[in-house]
Amino acid sequence: MRVSPLLIRIALVLQLGAAAAWAQSGPIIDVQKEADRRIAVGIDKYPLISAEEVGSPPGDVLAFDLELSGWFQAVRPGMLPPRTINDWQRRGAEVLIEMETERGSLTASVRDVGTGDILFSRSYPAGRGDRLRDRVHAFADDVVLSLTGERGLAATRVLCEWDPGDGKRIVTMGIDGYGLRELTGDTALELCPRWSPDGTRACYTSYQDRYPDVYVHDLVVGSRQKVAAYEGLNAQGDLSPDGTQLVLVLSWDGDPDIYSKDLTSGSIRRLTRDSGTEASPCWSPDGKRVAFVSDRSGGPQIYVMDADGTGSQRVTVRGSYNTAPDWSPDGTQIAYCALQSNGFQIQVIDLESRQTTTVTELGGCEDPCFSPDGRSILYSRKAGGRTDLFITSLNERRTLRVTRGSGLYTAPDWSPLP
Amino acid sequence: MYHRNLMTGVLLLGALVFAAGCGSTAPAPAPEPDPTPVEPVEVGEVVEPPVRDTTPVYVDPMVAHKDVFRAVHFEFNKYRITAESKPILEAIAGLLKANPNWKVLVEGHCDERGTNEYNLGLGEQRALSTKRYLVSLGVAESRFQTISYGEERPVDRAATEAAWAKNRRAEFRVEAPRS
Numbered sequence: 001m002r003v004s005p006l007l008i009r010i011a012l013v014l015q016l017g018a019a020a021a022w023a024q025s026g027p028i029i030d031v032q033k034e035a036d037r038r039i040a041v042g043i044d045k046y047p048l049i050s051a052e053e054v055g056s057p058p059g060d061v062l063a064f065d066l067e068l069s070g071w072f073q074a075v076r077p078g079m080l081p082p083r084t085i086n087d088w089q090r091r092g093a094e095v096l097i098e099m100e101t102e103r104g105s106l107t108a109s110v111r112d113v114g115t116g117d118i119l120f121s122r123s124y125p126a127g128r129g130d131r132l133r134d135r136v137h138a139f140a141d142d143v144v145l146s147l148t149g150e151r152g153l154a155a156t157r158v159l160c161e162w163d164p165g166d167g168k169r170i171v172t173m174g175i176d177g178y179g180l181r182e183l184t185g186d187t188a189l190e191l192c193p194r195w196s197p198d199g200t201r202a203c204y205t206s207y208q209d210r211y212p213d214v215y216v217h218d219l220v221v222g223s224r225q226k227v228a229a230y231e232g233l234n235a236q237g238d239l240s241p242d243g244t245q246l247v248l249v250l251s252w253d254g255d256p257d258i259y260s261k262d263l264t265s266g267s268i269r270r271l272t273r274d275s276g277t278e279a280s281p282c283w284s285p286d287g288k289r290v291a292f293v294s295d296r297s298g299g300p301q302i303y304v305m306d307a308d309g310t311g312s313q314r315v316t317v318r319g320s321y322n323t324a325p326d327w328s329p330d331g332t333q334i335a336y337c338a339l340q341s342n343g344f345q346i347q348v349i350d351l352e353s354r355q356t357t358t359v360t361e362l363g364g365c366e367d368p369c370f371s372p373d374g375r376s377i378l379y380s381r382k383a384g385g386r387t388d389l390f391i392t393s394l395n396e397r398r399t400l401r402v403t404r405g406s407g408l409y410t411a412p413d414w415s416p417l418p
Numbered sequence: 419m420y421h422r423n424l425m426t427g428v429l430l431l432g433a434l435v436f437a438a439g440c441g442s443t444a445p446a447p448a449p450e451p452d453p454t455p456v457e458p459v460e461v462g463e464v465v466e467p468p469v470r471d472t473t474p475v476y477v478d479p480m481v482a483h484k485d486v487f488r489a490v491h492f493e494f495n496k497y498r499i500t501a502e503s504k505p506i507l508e509a510i511a512g513l514l515k516a517n518p519n520w521k522v523l524v525e526g527h528c529d530e531r532g533t534n535e536y537n538l539g540l541g542e543q544r545a546l547s548t549k550r551y552l553v554s555l556g557v558a559e560s561r562f563q564t565i566s567y568g569e570e571r572p573v574d575r576a577a578t579e580a581a582w583a584k585n586r587r588a589e590f591r592v593e594a595p596r597s
Contacts, residue, residue: 041509050580056561073587161534167570168570191534191538191568191570192535192538205538210565211563211565212566215596231563231564232546232563232564233538233542233565233566234543235538235539236535236538236565249538251539251542251564253567254546254550255542255543255546256539256542256543277539277540277542277543278539279536279538280535280536293536295537300536320563321495321533323532323535324533324535339532342531366533366534367533367535369532369591411534411535
């Protein structure tokens, strides 16, 4: 019987005191050393759990969540469902998920397929108003945390544009594309959504009063405030990490430039002064710099400047059309959309080494956004008359599809961890 | 109709204020005769209330001059005014100068090929360069507003060179106060 050294470590540590052990002794698996390897997790169909109550087949929800974390690879039952733990081991599963519900309460555990030991087990009682699906998400994140010491992403959310056929509006949904909800119910065109860094507010552009204006929408209270309605274009607002400053594009002075607005005092500071087109300002995670797009050298390229508008530097030097920058959570990389010979692709550039990597292959990819853990990119891809959201992991280039419903999904932004 | 009634009302109100102002310094004027008494309407009688005037305060000169207010088109990823656009803009400038109370909204649009975010800026540049050209021909800058729709409002949704060329455009919306 083959038992990986990794699982022996899991089993040893967990026998000392289950999930509490990692909190005292640190992560169970050294995730840095195991970054190129996923744990094969057996995920059954769980026919006794109501797919209607979960919203999708429960095994599918769990498989998406665990694959999304980047630390797991789902082993699914297929045509000949495994009956025993030995069947799962023959399919290559290293651990197996067991789940059952009783009156909406979820009890779930992870079992080591090699030893038969329970590695983690917990009950998620019903009645706090959340759905059964949310309890499956909570369990998935607990599995990730207890086996790797890293936080899972199952409870994160997406803001994006959604066009059901009569124009774009801003919606939120779970990171698995489930539970789509319109933010305003307005029929006016809405564009360019961004989360506030604490996840409690959304910033976007709306044409509700005929012209493109920038709004900050309190997602807890459900009310919004118009924060920029100057002559010309008001668009692409992004809130600073401390939530007090907004960078945005204004064209009142004759062409689109980047400005910052202090939301407390209302004062506006010009950050660029070019006759060309400036677009897509985006705060660095430390709030000291702003990435943006400018065509001052000809075609649109990615630039970085200090938060006061000084020290502007060009970042992308290859290609004629590089747009839509987004900083990695650690501030060392910028993802952007690059026009290549095979269409628009997502690329990542390391700000120190200036090394560029292309994340996507198929073309039609736009609006990249880093995951909260910096290990994946969320983006939109236009193909075959649809535009959907996808997530691609940076180290292995594994791709998960997020949206499957009707309409077009564009300009996604990934929420911070809750 | 509505406007005329409103104006009459304003004039009457002015006359009343004037009369009241005079009252404090001049001797009390002779009481005016009562206005013609209104015939009381009997319950059940057929009446003809005035219909609410729903015509807009502004009229749309585009309706009468759509042959002049034609869209102007642009090259891919460019916002400079082309040679083909110049005679169109000269005709528009002439009509605007002859009607100095008309307000102009210039809408900038892009084809679907660029990225959404960058196209919002490019559409604004197309609206602004169109405005600047009309200003250079003598139309007052204060009469303009611009709006960019980026690639969100195509006139042709086909993914062909001909459709893209139609979508890269600046359009006009013109409003004139009702006289």
